[in-house]
Amino acid sequence: MTYQTALHNFLENSQKYREQEFLHQPISGVWHTFSFTEVEQQARKIASGLINQGFEQGDRIGILSKNCAEWFIVDLAIMMAGMISVPIYSTAGAKTIRYVIEHSAMKAMFIGKLDSFEATQAGVSDDLLTISFPYPTLSCKESWLNWLNTYSPLENIHMSALDDCMSIVYTSGTTGDPKGVMISYLNLASAARSTCESIEVTRNDRFVSYLPLAHITERSVVECAAFDSAMQVYFVEGLDTFIDDLQHASPTCFLSVPRLWAKFQAQIFVKMPAKKLKLLLSLPIIGKQVAKKIRKKLGLSATRVFACGSAPIAISLLDWYQKLGINISEGWGMTETSGLSCGNFPFKVSMLGTIGVPVECVEMKLSEQQEILIRGDAVFKQYYLNPEATAQEFTDDWFHTGDKGEISNDGAFKIVGRIKEQFKTSKGKYVVPVPIEGMLCRNSSIEQVCVMGLGLKQPIALVVLGEGIDRHDKIIQQGLLATIKEVNNELESHQRLDFIYVCGDAWDIENELLTPTLKLKRASIEQFYSAKLPQNDKNKVVVEP
Template identity: 55%
Template sequence: MEYRLPLAQMQHNVAQHPDKTWLHQPVNRVWHTYTWGEADEQARKMAQALLSNGLSRGDKIAVIGKNSAEWFIADLAIMMAGLISVPIYPTAGADNIKYVLEHSGAKAVFIGKLDKTDALAEALPSDMLSIAFPYPTLPCKAQWNDWLQEYQPLQTLHQPEADEIFSLIYTSGSTGLAKGVVVTQKNVASSAMSAAKLLVSNDNSRLMSYLPLAHITERCVVELPSIYSPSDIFFTESLETFIHDVRHAKPTSFVSVPRLWTKFQSQILAKLPNKKLQFLLNIPFIGKLVAKKIRTQLGLSQASLFGSGSAPISPEVLLWFHGVGISIGEGWGMTETSGLSCCNIPFNLSHVGTIGTPQPCVEMKLSEEGEVLIRGDAVFSEYYNNPQATQEAFADGWFKTGDKGKINADGAWSIIGRVKEQFKTSKGKYVAPVPIESSLGRNTDIEQVCVMGIGRKQPIALVVLGEGASKNRAEVTQELQKTLDAVNRELESHQRLEHIIVVKEPWAIENELLTPTLKLKRDKLENHYGHFLTAALQTSIVWEDTM
């Protein structure tokens, strides 16, 4: 199939509506707006600056920083100059940054807003060309605003072919060194066009860009779809201003990850306990007012489409949000599949707990072992400079995702865990943790959960409580016991949980218990809490701070 590639689509937009707004960036609580024409002019100047500073077609350019208008513009400039972007997570450690820069062969780096600069300062080669976005950040060899003044717009843009590299994207991974996924222009065009048809509701669509742009989802579900179906993009200034920025933007579509959806849920329940909330929601007229107030407080009063991806989310959490008028369609995809490959959008209530149906840019099937296999225009074809990993990743032209799945009678797909995440108990029985973790999500006090059990007779569940959990420990213990009993009744004997352990410390990127995309780092969690796997625990509900 022929696709209009991202840069060509961008130029089409500039020709059609140069004065229409596109990017909205808050700086010191003042909103700065860029039209399509203004963004194009800045990108052309940056492209000319890159070429004038010794870079040439095919060179790799790293980008590290939190989301901003300049990140989008730099991405365009890199394409305009015929270069290849290498995004790096702004939370990455020094070793990871050093590895990506060296492995990719990056010759320059754009540096944006960072919460901490120590890791990058340690990893950045002293002789590398560094360009600072116009925010407080590391000292750099060049400044964004200086280049805008110094250089004229590039007149003749590079015209990429469909099979040219769009970006080298290093998988965040929960174990081992990241692999560089070679994503082509055709890969992202096919994926972004499919996503745009789903996520962009009308000519006045507004989207938020706040999930890491180093992750394929943000680029192929937000950035590029906003080009294919022109939409206003709003950025956030900081974590502290996040809700205020969402309220300002009033997005028409809102995509998040399970960790943030459960965080929203906890914040709501901290103000209004769940029993009282459910009582109010069931009162005619009053229920609608309460639900509308919740959506308004979150800044989502005008959103008609909601998505969740990157990691599994509990069906009970989805049903809870559906009750307040936020119907979240779960999606699934990988870096290797250029983002969204399968989703429950448009939202179908009967498909809650599934990832819906495949997108037009891919086809999917199950192997004999139940592993999800995928191929199509959005699927990558190689890992960068890693032929062995490439060979191991494919079988007869199908990419082996590593996810275990099933196809339901109505055609919806479900992911039931990672092939390698299964663990064996001391009884020699295999347990898949994800479905059990999903079932525990019915308890609204639980914000994070990890099931483990290597070497134990029975699995255990570690949980982090949310802000909305009662301060009455006896009451929480009683509710957790009810949840444990209910979940165990639904499990086979070898899967039943022996204990729920309430841990003291939330899991975060900063303590290296979550990946940059907020997935569980199971190996790190097992190392951190490994003593529970051998401990003789006296009660079925255990509080770590009493041990």
Template identity: 50%
Template structure:
């Protein structure tokens, strides 16, 4: 593999090696518009010249607020060419978060692209900050992307970066407090990407789809980084949420990474057409089983996938085993912004290690501290938190990243996450309860889409549950019976102080918009507890209770 210092070095290499090979595929009005390596290099060079024409200097920060698109990749490359540092912002970020990140990073320019509710986010853009609109419907901007492509020449000289220079600042979506900006160097980024290229054995026959937020380190490394450093495969994008399923079936990716919530929704989509009992019966018939599996995989668009991944949040082992039953092996992986999402992987896939997050990737060291915390070390680490040097000393000690996750390592080196160090709560009995393992057990019931175990200052903890949308076809009595059986099963294996008093079905879906989920779909535990505080402290006599209006 060529030794590229930056993604721009890789881009310029590949545009010389195979200029006409398609790199990016952007769907517009149902039609894929393809951009070759040469086209991407030229457009990035023109946008870079546009940035430079505004008087920005090396080291200035340039933000991107947009859904994934070919232009997102190109803007990121252009920012590097111009000598600036990219500041990605989640496309779902609130106006307050947009304002915080733009001010904290001292961004001098903002690229804006596809957004669902730009009218709400526009208030977060400081008055006077120059904005550039990507070629999609979006908020009013000072400059149009198309104007720069029409008027700007290709930048004549790219900025010369050193490998320890900061490439980007990734603001974590943390479940509490203001986001923290992790500074990522070119060296760390390249290292993580190149290690993954080897682990995934990425090649010219591969296809990927970029749809998870590019403001998150996983998509930035697993998809954007591996594609540009390998120079081997194309990246396709999604036109909209409504076209996602069609886009997935059209692309038929060979490498596909998702999050637990989407894997659960895929399962529910299968159950809508084939109820669980009927599917299980068909899969037990040898001559029919193979046909059913092939049909399901094709309908999902995953019939060509050779590697499937899952990360970002805990996933129920039962869900992974269900996918295995239809011939789809999903490998869990784990990482953080602070170690560039490159930590552990269950690759090659091992069925007997379902329930773990895999073992340390090549070049990564993992150990458990005396306090039970997972510690990680490797070359792919952040340089530090932007403007928060005091946090660096707490987070990386003697080269070891203190992850905040509690875990264990088995004899084969496979890691299991037990929960977060700071998530355990104390009940009124003075005993501590770790909620994550209990939540994982509850989530094995396919009726449960989201779950949060709470119990601070309660005599016994309880579980808040959001049902999968498809559950409306069942009666309340059926749901109550199913959840009741799950509650009994889970409680059998818990110590007396951790046994759940009841399950409470709530009516509101937890999402990014109501701030009960992070942009990466992790639950915001503190916000959920505050939101349902009054409900949590009500007295319920039944094992399964329903919030008024939830049914």
């Protein structure tokens, strides 16, 4: 397949659809719309600003902000100037921010919308040029609005080759320092094009950009797919306005992560108990009306494609959403594979619980150890300044994903765990935690779960209950007891859970028990709770005081 760079795609669409609405940004409850022409002109001015600072082609420029229209614009500007973008999660700690700045030899950083300024303040050195987005943010040396008023649009845009490095994306890192993944224009162009073809994206589609743009999936599936297809993109102002913003955008395609799909379910149950809802949904006519009303309340009444990625989602949750007319397609990818690499697109019930089949720009297979291997246009070539890690992860041109998989008869891949996540109990038996965690999530009260057991006689499960659910409620505990008995009956003897430990607080990015992409930091979770766990407790459900 022939590809064009993200910048080339954008400029081509900008010429075709000059005044078409492209980006929609809410500010203090008021929606501001950017046409293609406005986005292009602002990007050209910011590119002039970068060049006027004396920066050269290939210099690394950081972006640290929550999602907003300016994120897209500055990414285009960095491309126009021939420089390399280095995104950083808006939730990153000071240590990570400092590491990425130093490791990438960053020359400047754009700083925008943040929930907290402390980590950024501590992580950004005084000698780094900082430019503020037009929102309340950290005090910076330069400002976005000043650059727009000072510099003329750049006339001679740098047009990079497909093999050139477009961005260095640092992995969220469940352990150790993040690695800088060198993403080429070809990598993102192929991933974005394959996404558009897999879900048949057109310029009439509407996406909501709220998952971190510092993460490769949002970058390829939303941003670069928008440059490719000319679809419209809506941003959200904050968590408190999320549903209102979603209703305003009325997306035709909606991507989320397992934890947010679980939270949506919990919010629905708060307004209507699970048993009552189950009864209503079972009624032929009333059920369809109730499902339609729920989709409308969520802002998803116009959505034709529902997707989930980043981490495994319980098949019981997928089944439950089907009853609402929400067919969630699972997708899979990594930073190293430039986002979506495999997906259940178009949605097939027979592939429920799998990550579907590879997209056109890659091919996948299993190694003798059942590890998923991948190669193709979307797969990166090297880690930045880390040839040792690069060599370790490749066999010839096949990249070792670290995910353990299975392939069904219809060619769909299923992830059954991480190669390095399996642990050995004191009995010398290996246990893979992910399938057991999925089984426990049949209980809709459970929002987060981590199965652990390194060195223990039997595995145990740490769980966090959904928002508003009282962990001391005897009925809830009885439900958990029934769940552990049901799950244990399906497991081999060495896999059976000794007990469930119900945690008092949710795991999140702030307490450093989740990565910025909401993956479990297993080692951190185990370390945090190890001293709290009971020894030889005979109760199957133990509640944190």
